[in-house]
Amino acid sequence: MSTIEIRDVSVHIMHAEILSGVSLDVASGEWLALIGPNGAGKTTILRVIAGLTPFDGTIRLDGADVARMTAKQRARTVAIVPQRPVLPPPMTVFEYVLLGRTPYIRYFDTETANDLAVARDALARLDIAPFADRQLGSLSGGEQQRVVLARALAQQAPILLLDEGTSALDIGSQQQVLELVEDMRLSDGFTVVSAMHDLTLAGQFAHTLALISRGRVIIVGGPDEVLTVEMIREHYGAEVRVMQDGEGLVVSPVRAARVRR
Amino acid sequence: MATITAAEQLHAIPALRARKRIGWLAAGVLCVAGAAVLGLFVGPVHLAPVDVFKKLISVLPFVRDTSHLTATQEAILMQLRLPRVVLAGLVGATLSFSGAAYQGAFRNPLADPYLLGAAAGAGLGATMVIVFTHAATASNLIPVAAFAGALVAVALAYAMGRAGGAGRTATSLVLAGIAVMSFLTAVQTYLQQRKSDTLREVYGWILGRLSTAGWHDVLLILPYITIGGAVILAHRRLLDVLALGDEEADALGVNTRRVRLIVVIAASLSTAAAVAVSGLIGFVGIIVPHIIRLIAGTSYRVILPLCFAFGAAFLILADLLGRTMIAPAELPIGVVTAFFGAPFFAIVLRNSRKMI
Numbered sequence: 001m002s003t004i005e006i007r008d009v010s011v012h013i014m015h016a017e018i019l020s021g022v023s024l025d026v027a028s029g030e031w032l033a034l035i036g037p038n039g040a041g042k043t044t045i046l047r048v049i050a051g052l053t054p055f056d057g058t059i060r061l062d063g064a065d066v067a068r069m070t071a072k073q074r075a076r077t078v079a080i081v082p083q084r085p086v087l088p089p090p091m092t093v094f095e096y097v098l099l100g101r102t103p104y105i106r107y108f109d110t111e112t113a114n115d116l117a118v119a120r121d122a123l124a125r126l127d128i129a130p131f132a133d134r135q136l137g138s139l140s141g142g143e144q145q146r147v148v149l150a151r152a153l154a155q156q157a158p159i160l161l162l163d164e165g166t167s168a169l170d171i172g173s174q175q176q177v178l179e180l181v182e183d184m185r186l187s188d189g190f191t192v193v194s195a196m197h198d199l200t201l202a203g204q205f206a207h208t209l210a211l212i213s214r215g216r217v218i219i220v221g222g223p224d225e226v227l228t229v230e231m232i233r234e235h236y237g238a239e240v241r242v243m244q245d246g247e248g249l250v251v252s253p254v255r256a257a258r259v260r261r
Numbered sequence: 262m263a264t265i266t267a268a269e270q271l272h273a274i275p276a277l278r279a280r281k282r283i284g285w286l287a288a289g290v291l292c293v294a295g296a297a298v299l300g301l302f303v304g305p306v307h308l309a310p311v312d313v314f315k316k317l318i319s320v321l322p323f324v325r326d327t328s329h330l331t332a333t334q335e336a337i338l339m340q341l342r343l344p345r346v347v348l349a350g351l352v353g354a355t356l357s358f359s360g361a362a363y364q365g366a367f368r369n370p371l372a373d374p375y376l377l378g379a380a381a382g383a384g385l386g387a388t389m390v391i392v393f394t395h396a397a398t399a400s401n402l403i404p405v406a407a408f409a410g411a412l413v414a415v416a417l418a419y420a421m422g423r424a425g426g427a428g429r430t431a432t433s434l435v436l437a438g439i440a441v442m443s444f445l446t447a448v449q450t451y452l453q454q455r456k457s458d459t460l461r462e463v464y465g466w467i468l469g470r471l472s473t474a475g476w477h478d479v480l481l482i483l484p485y486i487t488i489g490g491a492v493i494l495a496h497r498r499l500l501d502v503l504a505l506g507d508e509e510a511d512a513l514g515v516n517t518r519r520v521r522l523i524v525v526i527a528a529s530l531s532t533a534a535a536v537a538v539s540g541l542i543g544f545v546g547i548i549v550p551h552i553i554r555l556i557a558g559t560s561y562r563v564i565l566p567l568c569f570a571f572g573a574a575f576l577i578l579a580d581l582l583g584r585t586m587i588a589p590a591e592l593p594i595g596v597v598t599a600f601f602g603a604p605f606f607a608i609v610l611r612n613s614r615k616m617i
Binding site for chain 1: 495498499501502504505506508509510511512513514515516554558559560562
């Protein structure tokens with residue numbers, strides 16, 4: 001279980017301001033979804049939490065300043081599932097998942113029996129044990145996504161960052177992956193931060209949504225507060241209907257011409 | 262019939278992989294042994310296998326020499342064939358594991374030990390000695406100049422690759438290597454053309470040769486190759502992590518720049534030592550690691566140890582062909598490695614269903 005405190009974080013890349021004074025809090029075991037249009041800075045927020053991009057400001061993970069953590073300490077605290085993970089086609093599923101144990105292995109050492117057991121457990125929990133020996137290049141998109149999650153699970157880091165990992169998947173696979181993340185959150189107490197494009201899924205899975213636009217946090221709150229027609233029109237430039245159903249909000253795009261009529 | 266559950270299958274994987282690995286290593290050791298035996302027995306002077314064996318084991322402590330070799334035969338075995346086989350094995354192993362290390366460090370299947378300009382630098386060093394010094398001193402100076410040239414070229418490429426804005430990426434290093442390689446090759450060609458009477462000698466060196474191999478060559482390169490090989494082997498797990506790309510490897514707590522620098526230094530040092538005594542033997546550093554990938558898997562834990570064995574065997578056999586095919590003349594070993602290696606690689610590539 002781990003909390004995340006982001007205080008007044010700014011990121012400049014080649015003189016361009018990518019993030020500006022971002023402050024966010026994520027409680028232990030909570031799921032925060034970062035939403036916003038393309039280029040808003042969602043991925044950069046995930047990258048600064050993971051220590052992959054230099055920043056000004058302060059980020060604390062469970063009270064510890066991320067800037068003072070060693071690379072290994074950070075990797076034991078934060079697991080990131082990137083937007084387009086590198087899946088070397090010839091590598092086997094088991095070899096790939098085992099790489100999740102890297103932060104626990106000393107420089108010249110090799111995996112212990114415990115590392116192998118953790119990797120095996122991750123495969124079994126994500127139902128990919130039967131193809132442990134298959135090459136990554138032979139897997140479908142949905143299977144690959146499970147394998148990437150299994151690697152993150154094997155990393156045993158209390159904070160899980162997901163970068164729009166489901167956007168290339170079909171609707172069924174998207175749901176399955178998010179349900180798996182929810183299961184992992186509930187059983188292992190992960191704190192989850194995910195950058196998401198699908199607003200309906202974001203509203204249904206995350207406890208809190210943060211709308212990011214042009215490198216700034218516009219609003220943080222529950223789905224009812226953030227997913228409004230006005231907010232989405234202003235920041236996405238999109239016309240939508242927001243409907244309430246039994247499971248939560250449904251955000252449905254509407255053709256702009258029809259709305260005007 | 263008993264059915265195997267998914268969990269049982271999964272449990273069996275690491276053990277299975279370890280067994281496979283040991284099997285391949287045993288095959289590699291047998292290959293080296295077989296190639297070395299052929300390299301020692303085949304030649305214009307017949308040596309009785311029993312006597313060769315007795316002579317070889319007599320170098321061990323407390324073992325008496327009971328062979329019936331004449332003094333000449335003994336000299337042929339111990340001063341000509343044995344150092345040549347050992348040197349071919351060492352150079353083959355070095356080029357293979359250095360090639361694999363470069364491919365891993367740069368995540369580039371086309372990388373070879375000469376990627377950052379080691380060959381061009383060594384070529385320029387050797388050419389300068391051949392062109393500017395007397396023939397009598399040249400043979401002693403060539404290895405030193407080639408070694409220094411290779412290291413200077415790699416250092417230049419590394420410095421240039423890091424100097425750029427995005428200079429820490431593998432791609433910028435590769436591009437810097439191409440620039441250095443082109444520049445040094447141009448200088449080398451210019452020098453070579455200025456003194457066309459040395460063309461044959463320069464060309465002979467560039468195509469690779471082991472014909473003058475002696476124990477002094479073996480002793481000269483052994484420390485570099487031992488240290489370089491040990492360092493690369495120690496990084497085999499981290500080279501597997503680099504396969505995920507710098508960013509994901511960084512996210513797993515690996516200092517990718519440091520790992521790449523150490524591996525490149527070790528591979529370049531070993532390659533420089535190898536080319537210093539053998540000239541520029543091409544193709545080994547690409548073909549051997551890829552054949553191993555196709556038949557035994559893509560993890561560097563498998564590839565690197567097998568590169569030592571199969572690389573050594575490959576070059577011992579190539580050298581054997583080079584010195585016997587058109588005897589008493591010799592084919593340059595670089596020609597043999599490409600002429601026989603390329604079709605063999607094509608066959609393996611065609612018959613393999615694995616991805617590399």
